[in-house]
Amino acid sequence: MIGRLNHVAIAVPDLAAASAQYRDALGAKVSEPVEEPDHGVTVVFVELPNTKIELLEPLGEASPIAKFLEKSPAGGIHHVCYEVDDIGDAAARLQAKGARVLGDGEPKIGAHGKPVLFLHPKDFNGTLIELEQASAVMAP
Amino acid sequence: MIGRLNHVAIAVPDLAAASAQYRDALGAKVSEPVEEPDHGVTVVFVELPNTKIELLEPLGEASPIAKFLEKSPAGGIHHVCYEVDDIGDAAARLQAKGARVLGDGEPKIGAHGKPVLFLHPKDFNGTLIELEQASAVMAP
Numbered sequence: 001m002i003g004r005l006n007h008v009a010i011a012v013p014d015l016a017a018a019s020a021q022y023r024d025a026l027g028a029k030v031s032e033p034v035e036e037p038d039h040g041v042t043v044v045f046v047e048l049p050n051t052k053i054e055l056l057e058p059l060g061e062a063s064p065i066a067k068f069l070e071k072s073p074a075g076g077i078h079h080v081c082y083e084v085d086d087i088g089d090a091a092a093r094l095q096a097k098g099a100r101v102l103g104d105g106e107p108k109i110g111a112h113g114k115p116v117l118f119l120h121p122k123d124f125n126g127t128l129i130e131l132e133q134a135s136a137v138m139a140p
Numbered sequence: 141m142i143g144r145l146n147h148v149a150i151a152v153p154d155l156a157a158a159s160a161q162y163r164d165a166l167g168a169k170v171s172e173p174v175e176e177p178d179h180g181v182t183v184v185f186v187e188l189p190n191t192k193i194e195l196l197e198p199l200g201e202a203s204p205i206a207k208f209l210e211k212s213p214a215g216g217i218h219h220v221c222y223e224v225d226d227i228g229d230a231a232a233r234l235q236a237k238g239a240r241v242l243g244d245g246e247p248k249i250g251a252h253g254k255p256v257l258f259l260h261p262k263d264f265n266g267t268l269i270e271l272e273q274a275s276a277v278m279a280p
Binding site for chain 1: 143165
């Protein structure tokens with residue numbers, strides 16, 4: 001079921017500093033910061049040949065990564081995102097296996113404009129897993 | 141400088157259970173467990189189309205992931221590994237930028253038989269970064 005690793009997301013307290021590190025010390029290609037107010041984050045994309053790293057800084061009052069940074073002020077790896085062909089099928093299969101989908105259990109439109117869901121980290125070895133449908137159109 | 145994301149390593153308390161989850165719930169292709177006594181871990185490789193996930197369980201008395209699992213008994217994302225062309229050049233560049241290489245600062249032969257080094261997570265947003273030379277032969 002799971003396909004490509006779409007990205008690894010790293011929460012950081014200072015996006016400009018983290019971005020400069022990836023560019024200057026690690027010599028990676030980094031994007032300009034992109035504000036995603038609907039998702040409560042500002043993102044810098046680190047482009048690697050086979051996948052990408054997303055550096056996330058909280059944006060706004062209700063950022064989903066604020067609590068993570070309270071616990072880990074220096075930052076840390078926040079989640080991994082795997083691609084799936086059909087997010088509805090994926091949700092049904094996972095729920096049948098007893099895995100909990102965060103929120104109301106329904107896929108949402110994610111930061112890339114594609115349907116996503118998040119699995120409860122307690123069900124997956126302390127790892128927050130995002131699933132993203134590779135195509136933007138959700139099956140009816 | 142950094143190239144492909146070679147792998148994401150996830151420390152798990154129960155490798156058989158984690159492996160079954162990735163196979164059965166997430167539908168991924170997983171390897172048999174591989175014991176790496178020299179590195180203090182038993183590993184299951186989750187093969188994705190563009191990279192791999194390494195599920196790590198402690199092996200032996202002095203496992204490098206034992207402390208991590210003491211702090212996070214359910215498991216969690218342990219490190220990310222980026223490929224570099226020349227590990228010696230990478231170490232020199234990073235140290236010139238003030239980043240600390242763990243241990244004595246010298247690259248070691250890693251679990252894949254290739255030269256690796258680890259960067260101090262305090263220097264990289266709480267993220268433990270492994271660098272692995274893509275070719276097995278170290279420059280003199």
